[in-house]
Amino acid sequence: MFESAEIGHQIDKATWKSTVPQLRTDLLDAQYELKEQSRFSVIVLISGQDGAGKGETINLLYEWMDPRFLSTLAFSEPTDEERERPVMWRYWRALPPKGRIGIFAGSWYSNPIHERIAGTIKQAALDARIDQINRFEQMLVNEGALVLKFWLHLTKAGQKRRLKALEKDPRTAWRVTKWNWERLKTYDQLQEVAGHVLRMTNTPWAPWIIVAGEDDRYRSLTVGKIIFDALRARLADGERSSSPVTPPIQPNIDGRDVISELDLTQKLTRKQYETQLAHWQGRLSELVRDPRFKKHSLICVFEGVDAAGKGGTIRRVAAAMDARQYQIVPVAAPTEEERAQPYLWRFWRHVPRTGRVTIFDRSWYGRVLVERIEGFCAEADWLRAYSEINDFEHELAQAGAVIVKFWLQISKEEQLKRFKAREQTDYKRFKITDEDWRNREKWDDYHRAVCDMVDRTSTGTAPWTLIAAEDKAYARVKVLRTLCERLSAALEGKNPAGVGGKGKKGRQ
Structure with a gap:
């Protein structure tokens, strides 16, 4: 599933400079039309390996688009308030309204993947969470949302190079911690678990988009163009995407039902x-x-x-x-x-x-x-x-x-x-x-x-x-x-x- 993201994608400086101005204009125009129509919301998930550029990608979207109509939701360990409610409660509260774009840095995928790597949940429990996520995303799409899921991918060697480069630059050194280097040791486990999760949640209504994350220009242009193309296509399409999720109503043959069979004569003195x-x-x-x-x-x-x-x-x-x-x-x-x-x-x-x-x-x-x-x-x-x-x-x-x-x-x-x-x-x-x-x-x-x-x-x-x-x-x-x-x-x-x-x- 990650093979196409490992072939060394790159964009040169000349292509970058000639492409970015028009893409920024297109994204802004689409964003303003989204706000004007207010027919649907856009949910963008930015996930992937450490050092693959998740934070940089989110920052760039804020630079290229109008931040007044964007919101970024970052999720780490649940708070006490969140632990006392269903797992999905905090994500429901963060959903963007129609006409806005919500960017999720960490999402409903983060905890299940990390828990499986840590061995705190079994495969059956992970698959149950996957089924829950698929139904949640299907509901979002049926409610009209445009769901875009990006996985920013690095090879193991590429991740090591990225972390070293970030650590060497004084402007980005703060982004690399001992924790990031420790996480590099679990790369193979992440590949296995994430690969399983992405395969099981790569649905027609909310497919995954895997983007090579080592080259900044390639990653940024790819994410920006995919968001614009999806947004433009949806704005031009007056119909709302939906999928049937329930069998039809059955006819009542004999006229008896749960209401007609109630005994309404019951009383108390x-x-x-x-x-x-x-x-x-x-x-x-x-x-x-x-x-x-x-x-x-x-x-x-x-x-x-x-x-x-x-x-x-x-x-x-x-x-x-x-x-x-x-x-x-x-x-x-x-x-x-x-x-x-x-x-x-x-x-x-x-x-x-x-x-x-x-x-x-x-x-x-x-x-x-x-x-x-x-x-x-x-x-x-x-x-x-x-x-x-x-x-x-x-x-x-x-x-x-x-x-x-x-x-x-x-x-x-x-x-x-x-x-x-x-x-x-x-x-x-x-x-x-x-x-x-x-x-x-x-x-x-x-x-x-x-x-x-x-x-x-x-x-x-x-x-x-x-x-x-x-x-x-x-x-x-x-x-x-x-x-x-x-x-x-x-x-x-x-x-x-x-x-x-x-x-x-x-x-x-």
Whole structure:
């Protein structure tokens, strides 16, 4: 894979001087058009061997382009804050918005490669990370991003020559440390591991570009021209690149589904409610204060039919915890800042660190519900969202998060009764809007969308719990009990899907 970069590529001074001015002009023009269109972001990964010119290449791009619309993200060892969240959290936070170019000096590839060389992860774990990376980059491309991945390559002898030359020059000597010379000893290991990673992640949607790094002029012109050509081609192409990532929706043959089979008649008496509410609130309070919870986080997702009682249920859950320990995130239409990023970006921002709780009042499932029904996104977008959501939740669970997802369901008749009651109660009028009435007219469409959502995203690590919410008392206690059972199972190291997962336990 590196053979073509080892044949001694060079550019002479005359060619350099005659080529650079036009290339700089072209890059600036393309960059300004990118900013003006703001249709997509550009993600540039600069990776490779020590001494291959990664820093010089980034500095040159800043010299050749307008730095106001560039951002450079450098990643080293994770901070304590980053270690307490999923591995990809810090990269999600660094993604450039549409209209800008983000240059990653060190990226989601760095740690897996270094860990494998150091022997801290096995081959199977590395391959699992590779699969995660491929799906992440596929999501970026499907969201519209242009992803350019450069690997600046040196032969072993070339790397030694480069380090000596840098060390000899007073202006660059500071770049070479004892650590760089120690790393030279692992050259062969890096070649083996990096070669495997690059082969496995050299995808049609985000291919690797291997550039010989020993000659500065060749390396700089190659990277600059490839960025310009890719940017110009994408600016001229009005269509967004995408690839199918999910099978089609299956038809419902007999009319039975997870919603129609819910028993909405379940109720609690006043006395039962007060007794059980106090019990499960107390139990939840104990669990989130358990020392073992410091290795976990709790993510609660509340979705449901309008007027099903999400707000009241959330208040009962929050009442069991210290306000300093939890955050409630109400989800509405995305802001301009959020629309300039991949869909899941705004939810990654609110991922809790270990020992904390985040409650989502509506969530990332809006893409496969309201955005699907109202036509706010293309069919290809909401279809691929199922697998992207599953990947997102899998990453959260891998990092120790306990994900508990609730769908609160009431009948159409009960919803009408609650709508009218809200209109007639002064302090509840804010809860009923014209949008609620419009959504009611699409009851059947939402019913089908919910069933598809549950079928495609109720996984072993993050199962859906469907709540019969016709009786608010029953629904609140059921939610609290499920939270306690799931959290208790996680603290004891049991399968989180053992409670509230598939089958009858998940449909109550």
